Amino acid sequence: MRFIQPWLSILAVFMLLIGLYRFVEGFQNWQEARQIKRHSLAELAELERERDRLKIRVEKLKTDELTKERLTRRLSYIKPGEIVYKIVPSPDTPRE
Numbered sequence: 001m002r003f004i005q006p007w008l009s010i011l012a013v014f015m016l017l018i019g020l021y022r023f024v025e026g027f028q029n030w031q032e033a034r035q036i037k038r039h040s041l042a043e044l045a046e047l048e049r050e051r052d053r054l055k056i057r058v059e060k061l062k063t064d065e066l067t068k069e070r071l072t073r074r075l076s077y078i079k080p081g082e083i084v085y086k087i088v089p090s091p092d093t094p095r096e
Helices: 004-063 065-074
Strands: none
Touching: 004 065
8 A cells, every 4th residue: 555655646746747737738829829819800900991991992983083084094094085295305405
């Protein structure tokens, strides 16, 4: 009986250490998962804001004539019947 008790004590301490290690490992995994969730929620909120901004822009492109005009001018399109003038600097003019 005296021979079994020291081994039981050693086994109990060993099991306790394993349990403690598993608890700490689980706690670290839980903390990491919480951090990933926070990051993912922030990224999701940013993507939702971007989606809303793009929806507004699409709606303006569908309905707002001024927005359509600005876009076509920015792309260098001209209306039928308009005359395009290209101003080319003369070769003897010094460039800045």
